[in-house]
Amino acid sequence: MVNVMETREDRPRIVVVGGGFGGLAAVKELKGVDADITLIDRRNHHLFQPLLYQVATTSLGPSEIAWPIRQLVHKRQEVTTLLGAVTGVDTAHSVVHLGDGTEVPFDYLVLGTGAQHAYFGHDDWEPYAPGLKTLEDATAMRRRLLLAFEKAELESDTDARKALLTFAIIGGGATGVELAGAIVELAHITLRDDFRHIQPEEARVVLIEAGPRVLANFKPEMSAYAEKALRELGVEVALGKAVTAVHAGAIEYGGGTLNAGTIIWAAGVLASPAAKWLGVEADRAGRIKVNPDLSVPGFSNIFAIGDTVAVSIGGKPVPGIGDAAKQGGKHAAKVIKARLHGDATAMPFHYKHLGDIATIGRSRALIDFGWIKLTGWVGWWTWGFAHIYFLIGMKNRIFIALNWLWIYLTGYRSARLITQDMPTSASPADAPAPAGTADTRPPNSKAAALRA
Numbered sequence: 195m196v197n198v199m200e201t202r203e204d205r206p207r208i209v210v211v212g213g214g215f216g217g218l219a220a221v222k223e224l225k226g227v228d229a230d231i232t233l234i235d236r237r238n239h240h241l242f243q244p245l246l247y248q249v250a251t252t253s254l255g256p257s258e259i260a261w262p263i264r265q266l267v268h269k270r271q272e273v274t275t276l277l278g279a280v281t282g283v284d285t286a287h288s289v290v291h292l293g294d295g296t297e298v299p300f301d302y303l304v305l306g307t308g309a310q311h312a313y314f315g316h317d318d319w320e321p322y323a324p325g326l327k328t329l330e331d332a333t334a335m336r337r338r339l340l341l342a343f344e345k346a347e348l349e350s351d352t353d354a355r356k357a358l359l360t361f362a363i364i365g366g367g368a369t370g371v372e373l374a375g376a377i378v379e380l381a382h383i384t385l386r387d388d389f390r391h392i393q394p395e396e397a398r399v400v401l402i403e404a405g406p407r408v409l410a411n412f413k414p415e416m417s418a419y420a421e422k423a424l425r426e427l428g429v430e431v432a433l434g435k436a437v438t439a440v441h442a443g444a445i446e447y448g449g450g451t452l453n454a455g456t457i458i459w460a461a462g463v464l465a466s467p468a469a470k471w472l473g474v475e476a477d478r479a480g481r482i483k484v485n486p487d488l489s490v491p492g493f494s495n496i497f498a499i500g501d502t503v504a505v506s507i508g509g510k511p512v513p514g515i516g517d518a519a520k521q522g523g524k525h526a527a528k529v530i531k532a533r534l535h536g537d538a539t540a541m542p543f544h545y546k547h548l549g550d551i552a553t554i555g556r557s558r559a560l561i562d563f564g565w566i567k568l569t570g571w572v573g574w575w576t577w578g579f580a581h582i583y584f585l586i587g588m589k590n591r592i593f594i595a596l597n598w599l600w601i602y603l604t605g606y607r608s609a610r611l612i613t614q615d616m617p618t619s620a621s622p623a624d625a626p627a628p629a630g631t632a633d634t635r636p637p638n639s640k641a642a643a644l645r646a
């Protein structure tokens with residue numbers, strides 16, 4: 195049986211799909227509008243993606259960077275929150291379809307369904323080189339990183355141990371750079387004294403970028419600073435080298451092979467399938483080519499925002515970043531409000547770029563606001579304050595500020611938990627060490643069990 199969402203018939207129905215940066219900004223801007231608003235997301239939480247890498251690298255826990263969407267809008271009686279995955283849009287009947295068969299009718303629709311990883315036609319690489327997009331990705335990555343050290347502690351073969359302590363990151367954009375800095379500090383500082391058979395500070399972190407510089411969207415001098423800062427921290431930076439193959443535990447690039455127990459993908463994104471749902475034109479990254487007012491060509495009542503659209507202003511593409519999504523969501527809501535008031539004036543989207551920021555480890559960052567550029571620890575503190583400002587809720591702000599201060603002073607990262615798919619108590623990995631072997635390097639059978 196199809197479940198059709200009931201709404202008051204005398205009020206316009208606005209459906210917003212995606213409780214990310216763009217969708218939430220749209221719902222916020224629609225406050226006070228005499229309409230029924232339905233906010234749909236396939237997850238029950240809004241996620242602050244810029245700090246995902248800190249969950250993956252043990253600085254923060256998941257609940258510090260994510261908030262239940264339902265709670266974020268609970269005071270807005272006109273907003274109904276639905277947990278459901280959109281699978282299609284019937285544009286002829288103005289209905290959104292959810293995976294469970296539910297139909298949600300709309301008068302106005304805003305699609306802010308974001309993006310996912312793109313492997314440039316090599317989807318088979320994904321299991322060996324997972325990316326970072328969701329909380330599940332982050333906790334799985336944290337598990338892989340920590341297990342690499344645990345397995346290395348149990349490994350007696352030198353080459354296998356070296357491979358386990360090699361971390362390769364593919365993609366030198368902000369995510370790759372931030373991950374590389376955090377992983378090298380995790381190994382060289384946080385875990386330094388925790389093991390008896392390995393020296394975590396011998397871990398290799400290799401950042402591989404196909405282009406000629408890291409942080410390609412920054413100015414060249416900032417990229418050069420980032421590269422130098424990474425190298426000083428101990429990251430090996432390989433530039434101008436495209437990865438040609440990824441296998442379990444090894445990657446090929448620049449004509450050679452690197453054995454790496456942990457491989458991370460930070461190289462590309464593909465828009466959500468929103469263009470397919472609507473049957474409209476998309477660019478190579480699957481992004482809808484929207485009209486200047488962010489409406490979808492052919493549909494004056496459907497808008498698309500954030501990472502799921504391609505929009506250029508004055509010939510310059512609007513970047514796929516959080517603030518662009520927020521500005522887009524706000525703009526789409528303003529257009530809808532105008533239309534509801536009978537105002538059909540053209541309202542082109544104007545994007546204001548506030549700046550580029552990225553961090554490298556716990557004491558260096560790059561800030562380029564155009565009118566001012568900051569690096570080093572001044573940049574790092576500015577980066578920290580900027581992120582704390584954008585977080586939701588005083589508790590999280592205070593907690594994260596104190597946590598960062600603690601990491602800054604001591605190097606200690608508290609969220610070092612391996613939480614998924616641990617070997618069971620019946621497995622050899624958890625069995626007590628054979629008599630007489632407690633102080634020696636354990637047999638390879640244990641390592642093999644953990645390697646599974």
Ligand SMILES: Cc1cc2nc3c(=O)[nH]c(=O)nc-3n(C[C@H](O)[C@H](O)[C@H](O)COP(=O)(O)OP(=O)(O)OC[C@H]3O[C@@H](n4cnc5c(N)ncnc54)[C@H](O)[C@@H]3O)c2cc1C
Pocket residue numbers: 211212213214215216217234235236237239240241242243244245246247278279280281306307308309326327368369466499500501502514515516517519551
């Ligand atoms: C690791 C990482 C680091 C980043 N760092 C930065 C940074 O430092 N600064 C910055 O500005 N930007 C950063 N970004 C980019 C920024 O997070 C995105 O540009 C921004 O989140 C885009 O907002 P959005 O609203 O378009 O999509 P999202 O915020 O991704 O939200 C999309 C929402 O749609 C939901 N959704 C998707 N498909 C469906 C479906 N079929 N049905 C229902 N719901 C669906 C998702 O669950 C999600 O809640 C980073 C991104 C990542 C992944």
